Amino acid sequence: MGHTTYVPHVEEERAEMLRAIGIESVEELFGEIPREVQVERLNLPEGMPEIEVERMLRALARRNRTDLVCFLGGGFYDHYVPAAVDAILQRGEFYTAYTPYQPEVSQGTLQAAFEFQTGICRLTGMEVANASLYDGGTAIFEAMTMAARCTGRSRVLIDQAVSPIYRKMLHTYSAKLRIAQEEIPARNGVLDQEAMSAALDDRVAAIVLQNPNFFGCIEDYTGIIERAHGVGALAIMSVYPISLAIVKTPGEMGADIVVGEGQSLGIPLSFGGPYLGFMATRKSLVRKMPGRIVGMTRDAQGRRGFVLTLQAREQHIRREKATSNICTNQNLCALAAGVYLALLGKQGLIEVAELCADNASYAHERLTAIPGVTRTFKAIFFNEFCITLPRDARDVIGDLIDRGFAAGFPVGRYYPGMENVALVAVTEMRTKEEIDRLAAALEAVV
Amino acid sequence: MxxxxxxxxxxxxxxxxxxxxxxxxxxxxxxxxxxxxxxxxxxxxxxxxxxxxxxxxRLNFSVDTNYYPLGSCTMKYNPKVCEKVARLDGFAKLHPLLPQLRNGGMLTQGALKVLYELERMLAEVTGMAEMTLQPMAGANGELTGAMIIAAYHAARGNDKKRFLIPDSAHGTNPATAAIAGYGVTPIPSDGEGCMDLKALEKELSDDVAGVMLTAPNTLGLFEKHVQTICRLVHEVDGLMYCDGANMNAFVGRVRPGDLGFDVVHLNLHKTFATPHGGGGPGAGAVGVVEKLRPFLPISRVIKRDDGTYALDYEAPQSIGYIAPFYGNFGVLLRAYAYLRMLGAEGLREVSTHAVLNANYVRVKLREKYETPYDRMCMHECVISARRQERHGVRALDIAKALLDRGFHAPTVYFPLIVHEALMIEPTETESKETLDAFIAAMEEIAELAETEPARLHAAPVTTPVGRLDEAAAAREMILTA
Amino acid sequence: MHVPEELWYTKEHEWVRFEGGGRARMGITDHAQHELGDITYVDLPGVGKQVTQGAELMVIESVKAASDVYAPVSGTVGEVNTALADAPELINKDPYGGGWLCVLSGVDEGEKARLLSAAEYRALLERQ
Structure with a gap:
């Protein structure tokens, strides 16, 4: 005993408790478990005091190259997180609380989730949102199964300009479901609307689009969504929430289910998670929507309060008939996003989005002015764009690491035939000086 | 507000x-x-x-402010240093695509080392050959496990159609099996709260993909026939899935792998002290035995001969990608720090005191409350409000009355097989004084049930709001401002 | 619990009233609505849907549960209680009246053989 201070018992108390139970030693507590399957001591490193663990982790943290100037995006962005966001996240009343199954003592969590749902609706132009899902990839999967439930159909058409990282996840998740996914090859960096139209028929449950798409291009999908509706299919759109401050919303384009990765809303990159999937839809489809949903109601005295609602859809009640097997949301990440949206506010978020777009415009202009570096696609982009390099992008980006830049992502990794293309992201974090230095470094290595 | x-x-x-x-x-x-x-x-x-x-x-209860005897949820204390290290720039600002750049693994050696060592440690804790840290929550881990089982059967050419799941299981188990493409056959519990062996034997046939068992089970009891169950299921080439939600009872002492399980998921936000966050993010690491290694999600973290770490994407039989990258890294990092602080001996003290606390509460409550399975329990005990029900007081009323006394409610109405169930999991981080205060509150409530039940029906009265009209919420559906 | 004499019942707690001309009106029993608690939504079947006796017909959601409702007799859905869309609580208030769920047409009264009489249903409730 005494190897961890997170167990508060002193010897005298232990003895008293054993007496109350009517046994002599703690070993008797485990008397029903056969001896031969009990281990004496696990082969693990010795426990360490807090101070040593912190020292060790600081040393490990230094072995990660976060010093590189970041032009890497691909759906995950280096945005600024105002200090006030973390100040709220560090409130133990939020982060050490349980799921709000006892609403009387969880109004903080519930109201914050209701405000998050509100923010997502206003950003996407949709009517209802859930309280979050694991991440942007599983959110698309959940949207696909939701569309299949809504339409009773099983064919899904996916634009190949939807994140390849997510498309790989979709293959994993739907391997055992009767959902046939067909990918429509992109043309010139954007959706091939004619090819998708041609593939539409009355067996299609949904089309899956992304705006901005993986190549950074933005489009108006109103036309293809209308055509999808024409055959009774739903339109699923994955979006980048920062862009929605200025870009035409999925609601304005007529989308039915809107999903996305909310990492850009005040959540650190943190090497891949925890992130924040979100989902919004029309009110008429809400009962088919997976995930937790918070609703407003009142108590017997007429006081306003919030509860988890429409729970009958969920796994703890529906079991094998549930809309999904999910039983958590990413509540703390949704809280971060809610606080971020409030802090930036109506005007601030527009300014961040414009700044990202302006910085990207400037970077695009500087980089494509370098001899041998050209613009890959004509389509309009938001804050991320493709450039074609004179040699393999993997090598060029590799060379730029030595000069202190994470200069972008080599697109050929996911799109064969695009080995010379680099995807470059620019956020409000990058300065003119950093962009100029990147241009100079790129010029030196190509 | x-x-x-x-x-x-x-x-x-x-x-x-x-x-x-x-x-x-x-x-x-x-x-x-x-x-x-x-x-x-x-x-x-x-x-x-x-x-x-x-x-x-300030309108919330939380572990930092209140005691949470919430069964099946393991609401233990979350050490602050874990929060601190997760916020270090070298981790928090690390872009997940860096390893995919040329020689990119070398840009993230610290993070890869954390992942590699955490996998090794959790494999040791569970007695499994290999782990994946990708699943983003417990239910996501379950799904990963079920998919691995499906991939195994597909590779063997087995024609499997269903999972057998005890009637006391968490609701996620049947939901998961359905999404993994299998049917579900529930297996009843016997009089002692364990899986009914006869019923299992009757249902076992060549089309059984596997059995999903919670260990210890959701009644907080050690599944006595677990080794026999594993043997029987293996005889039909079925796989044994361990829902490790209750690992806090076993940690440092009993390993699912040694019991005969083939797949186990862990809720790092339960046993390994990462915070619940008011409902996520969690992390649901999954461990598998050697023969299932080829099916694990990609990418895999490997250690090279020169001591450096790298990501391996070559796994032709893999089920694919469960998370966009390597799982909820920020959560994994907290679990890693916790494990390094405790070590083997610290972990053993965790299960010892989790079980000690649960049995202490059980014996103290049995005078006033019915304890349907009154034998040595593991990390939690289940009591019933059947006696109080005679006075018109239900488990829900007891739960609400506890809120007025500053305690979070236990899990109520679960497991479904216990009438008016109250499921109490004290966890090891709570002291005897706290348990005694909780027990005193439960005794007082039991007395009130007999003398003034109306006061319990009115509870809670000290909280920011009283009982809310959930029917109105579902009918009116006001979901945004 | 109220169990009207003139109705027929199922073990799954549906009631059915044979209205002649091959029509049968159905709903859930007083016991069922009590067990479900406050009903919040009824996923009514489409008119024209064909069902066989015992098949899943629709889902009723309450605050604490979602329950499948099974067809007490075979037939075609001829009419649904559209009032339930705005007032699902009618099922709680008046399960045998305003809270009816749908009318099946083309039914065969011979299927009564597999239903329970009021007395048999009362006996079933007492056993539970």
């Missing part, structure tokens, strides 16, 4: 965004691609935001 949206004042600002330092290019994105109206987000100051959310936080 007002919504943050109700505090808006046109023109008020919370954050000053830097001036644009490059030439403006507003016209680059044409009007046809722009939204018509700005999103109606709040217009508030930083102080407005801080005060609003700080005051909201």
């Amino acid at each position: 007002k919504l943050i949206y109700e505090q808006s004042r046109p023109g008020r600002r919370g954050v000053r965004v830097p001036e644009c330092s490059v030439p403006r290019a507003k016209a680059r994105i044409p009007a046809r691609l722009r939204r018509k109206e700005p999103a109606a987000l709040p217009e508030v100051s930083e102080l407005d935001v801080i005060r609003h959310y700080t005051n909201l936080s």
Whole structure:
């Protein structure tokens, strides 16, 4: 005993408790478990005091190259997180609380989730949102199964300009479901609307689009969504929430289910998670929507309060008939996003989005002015764009690491035939000086 | 409290965004691609935001402020140093695509080492050959496990159709099996709260993909026949899935692998002290035996001969990608710090005291409450409000009365097989004084049930709101401001 | 619990009233609505849907549960209680009256053989 201070018992108390139970030693507590399957001591490193663990982790943290100037995006962005966001996240009343199954003592969590749902609706132009899902990839999967439930159909058409990282996840998740996914090859960096139209028929449950798409291009999908509706299919759109401050919303384009990765809303990159999937839809489809949903109601005295609602859809009640097997949301990440949206506010978020777009415009202009570096696609982009390099992008980006830049992502990794293309992201974090230095470094290595 | 949206004042600002330092290019994105109206987000100051959310936080119960005897949820204390290290720039600002750049693994050696060592440690804790840390929550881990089982059967050419799942299981188990493409056959419990062996034997046939068992089970009991069950299921080439939600009873002492399980998922946000966050993010690491290694999700972290770490994407039989990258890294990092602090001996003390606390509560409560399975329990005990029900007091009333006394409610009405169930999991981080205070409150409530049941029906009265009209919420569906 | 004499019942707690001309009106029993608690939504079947006796017909959601409702007799859905869309609580208030769920047409009264009489249903409730 005494190897961890997170167990508060002193010897005298232990003895008293054993007496109350009517046994002599703690070993008797485990008397029903056969001896031969009990281990004496696990082969693990010795426990360490807090101070040593912190020292060790600081040393490990230094072995990660976060010093590189970041032009890497691909759906995950280096945005600024105002200090006030973390100040709220560090409130133990939020982060050490349980799921709000006892609403009387969880109004903080519930109201914050209701405000998050509100923010997502206003950003996407949709009517209802859930309280979050694991991440942007599983959110698309959940949207696909939701569309299949809504339409009773099983064919899904996916634009190949939807994140390849997510498309790989979709293959994993739907391997055992009767959902046939067909990918429509992109043309010139954007959706091939004619090819998708041609593939539409009355067996299609949904089309899956992304705006901005993986190549950074933005489009108006109103036309293809209308055509999808024409055959009774739903339109699923994955979006980048920062862009929605200025870009035409999925609601304005007529989308039915809107999903996305909310990492850009005040959540650190943190090497891949925890992130924040979100989902919004029309009110008429809400009962088919997976995930937790918070609703407003009142108590017997007429006081306003919030509860988890429409729970009958969920796994703890529906079991094998549930809309999904999910039983958590990413509540703390949704809280971060809610606080971020409030802090930036109506005007601030527009300014961040414009700044990202302006910085990207400037970077695009500087980089494509370098001899041998050209613009890959004509389509309009938001804050991320493709450039074609004179040699393999993997090598060029590799060379730029030595000069202190994470200069972008080599697109050929996911799109064969695009080995010379680099995807470059620019956020409000990058300065003119950093962009100029990147241009100079790129010029030196190509 | 007002919504943050109700505090808006046109023109008020919370954050000053830097001036644009490059030439403006507003016209680059044409009007046809722009939204018509700005999103109606709040217009508030930083102080407005801080005060609003700080005051909201004060409406919550949490482990930091209240005792949470919440069965099956393992609401233990979350060490603060874990929060601190997860926020170090070297981790928090690390872009997940860096390892995919040329020689990129070398840019993230610290993070890869954390993942590699955490996998090794959790494999040792569970007695499994290999782990994946990708699943983003417990249920996501379950799904990963079920998919691995499906991939195994597909590779063997087995024609499997269903999972056998005890009637006391968590609701996620049947939901998961369905999404993995299998049917579900429930298996009843016997009089002692364990799986009914006869019923199992009757249902076992060649089309059984596997059995999902919670260990210890959801009644907080050690599944006595577990080794026999494993043998029987293996005889039909079925696989044994261990829902490790209750690992806090076993940690450092009993390993699912040694019991005969083939797959186990762990809820790091339970046993390994990462915070619940009011409902996520969690992490649901999955361990497998050697023969299932080829099916694990990609990418895999490997250690090279020179001691460096790398990511391996070559796994032709893999089920594919469960998470976009390597799982909820920030959560994994907290679990890693916790494990390094405790070590083998510390972990053993965890299970010892989790079980000690649960049995102490059980024996103290059995005078006033019915204890349907009154034998040595593991990390939690299940009691029934059947006696109180005679006075018109139900488990829900007891739960609400506890809120008035500053305690979070136990899990109520679960497991489904116990009438008016109250499931109590004290966890090891609670002291005897706290348990005694809780027991005293439970005794007082039992007395009130007999003398003044109306007071319990009215509870809670000290909370920010009373019992809320859930029917109205579901009918009216006010889901946004 | 109220169990009207003139109705027929199922073990799954549906009631059915044979209205002649091959029509049968159905709903859930007083016992069922009590067990479900406050009903919040009824996923009514489409008119024209064909069902066989015992098949899943629709789902009723309450605050604490979602329950499948099974067809007490075979037939075609001829009419549904559209009032339930705005007032699902009618099922709680008046399960045998205003809270009816749908009318099946083309039914065969011979299927009564597999239903329970009021007395048999009362006996079933007492056993539970």
